[in-house]
Amino acid sequence: RSLGIAESEHQKLMADLPEGEKVKVLLAQALFGKPDVLLLDEPTNGLDPQAINWLENFLADYEHTVLVVSHDRHFLNAVCTMMCDVDFGKIELYVGNYDFWKQSSELALQLQSQANAKKEEQIKQLQEFVARFSANASKSKQATSRKKQLEKITLDDIRPSTRKYPYIKFEPEREIGNDLxxxxxxxxxxxxxxxxxxxxxxxxxxxxxxxxxxxxxxxxxxxxxxxxxxxxxxxxxxxGVTTSRAAMPKDLNPEFDHDDLNILDWLRQFAPQDEQDNTFLRGFLGRMLFSGDEVLKQLNVLSGGEKVRSYLAKMMLSK
Incomplete structure (x- = not known):
């Protein structure tokens, strides 16, 4: 009942329940008995706001260990006291919630970049001194000293995150009026x-x-x-008369029920006549993180996230 499963649903078979209710039942099963460790993979998917609020309060007060994977940053902020940042095949731990991790990791990168900038300026000055006075007998000792200083300076290896983000931009072809x-x-x-x-x-x-x-x-x-x-x-x-619309349905599976199509050919169906060539469509899908041969993936093997990105590409094409 706490998860909002109506009493009339309690005796139904799992197969007969809506997807959202199935999620609630599986979540209730995981929570039942208060296990020592709770492993939750995207627990808020399919939950209504009331159920999410209940789950946040339950987990915040839960006395045992919880390990959760979620794309819901608000949920992570409400529940988590530690974040595991997985990047470049390594895990870094941050004590705090999602917002603390984001601020701390961005600040660390900023400080690292500033430190490198100072080192680069120092390297430039030392190199100029060595080049200018290395042949000068009266300055040779100083030049040698500067060379040794140069050898000791190492720049921090700052690599951009492996995380990539799609480029989403809707560009209507005409201005809309006040009556939307x-x-x-x-x-x-x-x-x-x-x-x-x-x-x-x-x-x-x-x-x-x-x-x-x-x-x-x-x-x-x-x-x-x-x-x-x-x-x-x-x-x-x-x-409004000048309004153009694009809609994403709740269930995307019927939209991708084409065993004989790949992403590229599927998207081509919705492109204007002058935007149907492979070069344009590949570039467009590249904005949605489909690179190389990934655009040739068959629709029936796409993950949920890939379907969403593909459908967003379709919506952007519709203008």
Whole structure:
């Protein structure tokens, strides 16, 4: 119950549960009995905000050891007292949460770069002195001393992180007006259950709005209505005349259900006529971290993250 699994779901088979509920059941199984060590791999995936808040509080008060992998920095900040930074095949430990690790690692890199800059300036001055006075008998001892100083100076090996980040930028082809989206008195019933009742709101250019609901179906139905995949029972949804839209569905698997296509050919379907050549598409996918022969990966072997990056590339092409 703490994870928000309704009592009506308790006797159902796992196969009949929605994906989000399956995650909650598996999480409850892991937490049951308070084991000495909890190993959690992306535990917030599929959880609603209420369940995540409960899990954060539970783990923060948990008296035993927790080792967690997560892309949710807010969750890591709330739960973790130590961070393991895995880079270049090494692990460095930081005592503190995610924000502390980020600030500390960036500060360490900055100080290292500043120290190298000072050393480089010192090296330049010593080299100039040696070049100028090495042939001067009265200065030869000083030149020799400077040479020895040069030999002792070593620059720190500063390597950029192996972490890479995709380049995501949406560029609409035309300016949009002030009337971006107007939702008025929208209601919707699904399978006999009213999931939306008399909903009204307005979005204007630049707004960034999050949709939070205790019921996953409600949020999903609202998104499907906005994307035009469903029609409201009552009310109206009006987009601005000059507005272009791109939508990412909750479940990407049907979008990639093509055994005979690779990423490159799949993306080509959505590109304008003048942007369908391999050079352009490879460059575009390179922005999303697909390099070399990775663009020839078959769709049926893509990971969840690769599907998201591929779909974002499609959305950016749509403009």
């Amino acid at each position: 989206l107007r939702v008025e008195h929208v209601s919707k019933t699904i399978d006999g259950h009213e999931v939306l009742k008399n909903v009204s709101f307005i979005l204007r250019p630049g707004d960034k709005t999050g949709i939070i609901s205790r019921n996953d179906v409600t949020a999903t139905v609202l998104m499907q209505l906005l994307a035009g995949e469903l029609k409201p029972d009552t009310g109206t949804i009006t987009w």
